[in-house]
Amino acid sequence: MKRIAGIFLVGLGLAGILVAQGVLSLTGAGATFPFPMYSKWFDEYHKKNPNVQINYQSIGSGGGIRQVTEGTVDFGATDGPMNDEQLKAFQEKHACAVLHFPTVLGAVVPTYNIPGVAASLNFTPEALAGIYLGKVTKWNDPLIADLNKGVKLPADDIVVVHRAESSGTTYVWTDFLSKVSEEWKNQVGRATAVKWPVGLGGQGNEGVTGTVKNIPDSIGYVELIYAESNKIPYGNVRNAAGVFVKASLAGVTAAAAGAAKSMPDDFRVSITNAPGKEAYPISSFTWLLIPSKISDAAKRDAIKGFLSWMLSDGQNYAEALSYARLPKEVVAKEKKALSNIQ
Amino acid sequence: MATTTTIVPSGGPVAGSRSFLSRLRDGDEIARLITFLFAASVVLITALLVYELWQGSALPRHRFGLNFFRTSVWDPVFDQFGALPFIYGTLVTSAVALLIAVPLGIGAAIFLAELAPLRLSDTLEFFIDLLAAVPSVIYGLLGIFIVVPLMRNGIQPQLKQYLGFLPLFKGPAYGLGFLTAGVVLAIMIIPYIISVSREILLSVPRDQREAALALGSTRWESTWKIVVPFARTGIIGSVFLALARALGETMAVTMVIGNTPVISPSLLSPGDSIASVIASQFKEATGELYTQSLIELGLVLFLLTFILNGLARLMIVITSQRGSGTGLA
Numbered sequence: 160m161k162r163i164a165g166i167f168l169v170g171l172g173l174a175g176i177l178v179a180q181g182v183l184s185l186t187g188a189g190a191t192f193p194f195p196m197y198s199k200w201f202d203e204y205h206k207k208n209p210n211v212q213i214n215y216q217s218i219g220s221g222g223g224i225r226q227v228t229e230g231t232v233d234f235g236a237t238d239g240p241m242n243d244e245q246l247k248a249f250q251e252k253h254a255c256a257v258l259h260f261p262t263v264l265g266a267v268v269p270t271y272n273i274p275g276v277a278a279s280l281n282f283t284p285e286a287l288a289g290i291y292l293g294k295v296t297k298w299n300d301p302l303i304a305d306l307n308k309g310v311k312l313p314a315d316d317i318v319v320v321h322r323a324e325s326s327g328t329t330y331v332w333t334d335f336l337s338k339v340s341e342e343w344k345n346q347v348g349r350a351t352a353v354k355w356p357v358g359l360g361g362q363g364n365e366g367v368t369g370t371v372k373n374i375p376d377s378i379g380y381v382e383l384i385y386a387e388s389n390k391i392p393y394g395n396v397r398n399a400a401g402v403f404v405k406a407s408l409a410g411v412t413a414a415a416a417g418a419a420k421s422m423p424d425d426f427r428v429s430i431t432n433a434p435g436k437e438a439y440p441i442s443s444f445t446w447l448l449i450p451s452k453i454s455d456a457a458k459r460d461a462i463k464g465f466l467s468w469m470l471s472d473g474q475n476y477a478e479a480l481s482y483a484r485l486p487k488e489v490v491a492k493e494k495k496a497l498s499n500i501q
Numbered sequence: 502m503a504t505t506t507t508i509v510p511s512g513g514p515v516a517g518s519r520s521f522l523s524r525l526r527d528g529d530e531i532a533r534l535i536t537f538l539f540a541a542s543v544v545l546i547t548a549l550l551v552y553e554l555w556q557g558s559a560l561p562r563h564r565f566g567l568n569f570f571r572t573s574v575w576d577p578v579f580d581q582f583g584a585l586p587f588i589y590g591t592l593v594t595s596a597v598a599l600l601i602a603v604p605l606g607i608g609a610a611i612f613l614a615e616l617a618p619l620r621l622s623d624t625l626e627f628f629i630d631l632l633a634a635v636p637s638v639i640y641g642l643l644g645i646f647i648v649v650p651l652m653r654n655g656i657q658p659q660l661k662q663y664l665g666f667l668p669l670f671k672g673p674a675y676g677l678g679f680l681t682a683g684v685v686l687a688i689m690i691i692p693y694i695i696s697v698s699r700e701i702l703l704s705v706p707r708d709q710r711e712a713a714l715a716l717g718s719t720r721w722e723s724t725w726k727i728v729v730p731f732a733r734t735g736i737i738g739s740v741f742l743a744l745a746r747a748l749g750e751t752m753a754v755t756m757v758i759g760n761t762p763v764i765s766p767s768l769l770s771p772g773d774s775i776a777s778v779i780a781s782q783f784k785e786a787t788g789e790l791y792t793q794s795l796i797e798l799g800l801v802l803f804l805l806t807f808i809l810n811g812l813a814r815l816m817i818v819i820t821s822q823r824g825s826g827t828g829l830a
Contacts, residue, residue: 219785225792245787318675323760324781325577348578351785359677359771360760362781369645373653374675 189223189236238327323360410439597683606694
């Protein structure tokens with residue numbers, strides 16, 4: 160018994176020495192949507208820089224904002240930018256700002272299940288807003304049918320499906336609907352969770368997909384990555400230039416490029432309904448949240464080191480995992496912004 | 502904990518005749534102290550839980566007051582939070598679950614304890630314990646893939662056709678909703694009811710049965726009129742244990758209830774429950790009022806469980822006063 164305890168103690172001591180020897184450990188928490196991308200990046204970065212180890216908990220965007228504000232993590236991550244109120248709360252607590260760094264982009268697509276319809280349907284923003292407001296209730300409503308001549312749409316009731324839990328995907332979806340519909344903006348608004356006028360809630364992307372698959376005549380929304388990897392049919396959406404675009408990585412990057420020209424200095428920008436013929440209108444950045452003042456110099460260097468790697472080599476990993484890479488203009492602007500971390 | 506109960510009484514009577522030091526040396530006092538601390542931790546944890554829930558929900562308590570229980574709008578964008586649809590959903594799904602599970606569970610327990618051959622009974626008990634240990638997310642998947650399609654295509658259209666005149670079965674049959682959540686909950690809690698009730702029925706003294714049989718009653722009469730009433734208190738206990746699980750069930754419910762905070766008399770309607778909304782929204786909730794409202798929902802669930810447990814105690818006291826076996830369970 161004593162011997163075992165002895166061995167255990169020696170082991171513990173050795174582990175302690177190893178830790179002290181200088182593997183710098185950073186912790187982050189937040190959005191679930193970019194989690195596969197982030198875990199790939201943190202893993203690759205650790206291989207290249209064995210002295211930096213980054214741990215990431217995908218607890219959701221809201222959790223990321225909460226934890227970075229409370230100072231329990233070194234950085235946060237979110238799918239929807241922090242609002243002014245949240246920025247102020249951070250400022251008051253830490254006497255420094257929190258910076259947004261876009262990392263990759265994603266898109267949200269409308270998916271549906273109409274018996275006998277295999278075609279890729281066209282949706283106008285008005286049709287989507289009408290459906291989710293509960294005003295367009297039948298599939299053969301002129302608002303949908305007129306855009307899809309040649310597709311035989313049934314006269315059945317539309318079953319609306321949305322996310323049950325709060326989610327960055329919902330933020331992007333409601334942000335888009337708020338931009339294209341005044342009524343949506345006033346009645347429902349944009350947030351990670353809203354008071355849905357109609358519909359059923361599904362848990363997670365898989366819950367929404369499952370519900371849409373199970374219930375005939377239903378419509379839902381999921382992340383593009385999810386729709387692609389699961390081979391789910393999804394519709395085209397009309398963008399601000401009046402073109403019906405099927406979501407793709409290129410379309411998402413185009414939306415970001417369209418918005419890049421007017422990119423504000425704090426990177427808190429919504430790129431839904433972005434200008435540009437190729438732009439897919441329901442696209443969004445996802446952000447890392449970094450405090451502008453990091454007192455621990457080693458940590459500061461490690462974070463800056465990771466960010467600049469992520470902006471250059473790191474971007475090459477994006478497409479393999481079905482994330483859209485950042486446009487060049489945004490990368491250049493972010494590299495400049497790195498000096499704001501002090 | 503079995504050992505603790507044997508140590509304490511055995512130390513008890515002798516304790517007074519020896520000095521504290523000698524008792525300490527023997528280990529009796531140490532054992533008493535340690536086990537006391539363990540027991541006290543139960544109270545401590547409960548108190549801490551209530552304190553945390555109370556503290557954590559200060560904002561909505563001041564903002565909404567009792568309106569939190571009276572309003573049914575849940576709108577994170579405009580900061581309006583009312584708990585009523587969730588309380589309603591929790592109670593309705595649990596009631597449906599009990600309605601299905603209690604007769605089935607007790608019936609099965611009677612068969613296993615009284616009528617089945619012992620070997621069969623033991624084998625089945627093994628499976629029942631296995632079922633009781635299955636994680637709830639598995640039941641949720643079972644719900645999504647089997648119960649929901651069955652409900653939508655088979656049971657709900659039938660209910661609408663034959664019982665559609667009742668407000669209970671109106672509206673479109675999505676397959677998701679109160680009824681489905683109740684059925685999945687029933688499947689989850691039946692093993693608890695069977696397992697506990699069977700143990701209690703088995704612990705009814707043999708002479709009770711023998712006396713009944715000697716008076717010329719049939720096997721069934723002795724079971725139904727003597728053994729079951731004798732074990733009544735314990736059986737009610739098992740039902741409330743099951744109810745506690747149904748009230749607090751999170752994952753399985755959120756996967757099949759439809760997650761829409763509405764109050765509808767129809768069991769076919771989608772709804773939401775307290776545990777389910779906390780599980781699904783807390784993770785990404787932003788804003789103090791929103792997160793604190795979710796915490797207050799936790800407090801509401803705690804209160805609800807507390808009240809129902811109190812009722813259970815009351816019921817047990819009443820039934821045992823009416824003259825049945827005491828000291829059971």
